[in-house]
Amino acid sequence: MPSEFALIRRHFTRPARHTDLAVGDDAALIRPRAGMQLAISTDMLVAGTHFFANTDPEDLGWKTLAVNVSDIAAMGAEPRWVVLAASLPHADEAWIEAFARGFFACCEAFGIDAIGGDTTRGPLNLCPTIFGEVPTGTAVTRSGARPGDDLWVSGAPGRAALGLADLRGEIQLAAANRDDCLAALQRPQPRVALGLALRGLANAMLDVSDGLFGDLSHILELSGVGAEIDEAALPIATLTAACGDAARAFAACTAGGDDYELLFTAPADRRGDIEAISQNLPLPLHRIGHITAQTEQLSLRTRDGQLRPATARGYDHFGRDA
Structure with a gap:
């Protein structure tokens, strides 16, 4: 040996x-x-x-x-x-x-x-x-989000969670989507090029490892702000097609984690710059909501226009996996 x-x-x-x-x-x-x-x-x-x-x-x-x-x-x-x-x-x-x-x-x-x-x-x-x-002095941290900022996420968070559910036998993914979801779980692609492109543009940023809503709560806490998410803007269409269940797709996108996409805030007047980055990489970037002045308050604007509190669910190694 x-x-x-x-x-x-x-x-x-x-x-x-x-x-x-x-x-x-x-x-x-x-x-x-x-x-x-x-x-x-x-x-x-x-x-x-x-x-x-x-x-x-x-x-x-x-x-x-x-x-x-x-x-x-x-x-x-x-x-x-x-x-x-x-x-x-x-x-x-x-x-x-x-x-x-x-x-x-x-x-x-x-x-x-x-x-x-x-x-x-x-x-x-x-x-x-x-x-x-x-x-020196240019790192993008979690503490720089400002009221009025747009809230963006890269890629399609939730694919890894669906891949894990398929491996556990909880669901059976559509054949056309299974390989993609398993690749997201087993071979995640760090968004280095995006992070570099957002330096000097994004006000706050983190990677989504424990669930989009749960990780967003870290930005809200450290920045002393709130957020409103637009349910209709969440990138869940592909997830729904993969698993055939809109509720599971929503949960995978917002609480699944393990995709390592980037979640970031940026001034609303920089939307054109961010859209240009999306085209140049190329990588889909989704504007899913905005930052508010209501400290640590996370709200969801539902598809029917109602605004309701959202639970910042995510994985916790010493708590419950929500």
Whole structure:
């Protein structure tokens, strides 16, 4: 059986592009570019909580890094470096090789150097820490939303939730939509290009990991504002076609999470700029409501024009999955 260090040399040591000292020493040495701040985030994935134990390891390798890249994208930053800590039940080299293939495919896709980490025996647990760069003072945070801002979301949040429900046997997705929903769950696409394009344009931003309404509540709390969502503007038509159930599609879109789309606010007079970004990427961007002055109050404008309170539902690791 290969040693810990042999596994690291064989599967996790790759040439570095923008690192002074990478894998092999007690610590890595990195040098941020002049005029840049470091943006740092870590997101843990645990078997049985974040993924099925029998998940394809190559897909898992991609997703392990991608969900962390998404956090950097949500700050309007550029991902640059990652370290990976992992506990593994045993040294299954075929599994590790496939995992590394997916992990480094994501590194290549986003120009990231893997610069170190740690491995140990234990329950399957994967914990990257990612480092990005953003010009000093330009990071987009959760606290900048202003009354009157438009509220936008990228892509079609809810596809991953439907994919998970299909895998659990709770629903049977239409054949034409199943692969797309499973890809959203297993191979999420961090919106790095969008995050960079929105720097200097978006007032507040985050990635949707625990449900659109639940994650929106973080912006409302930190910005001291409220929001009104237009039900008719939510991108649920494709979700409804996939599962054949409008109520489930609404729940997947607003509370499902795990899609890693970007939710952001921007001044109403910048709509043309945002529509241009949508066309240039290309990536659908949906204007789903606006920010209000009513502190932390989330409301839903229903299709019949009624305004009612909306529950900020989402996944909570220490509470209930609403």
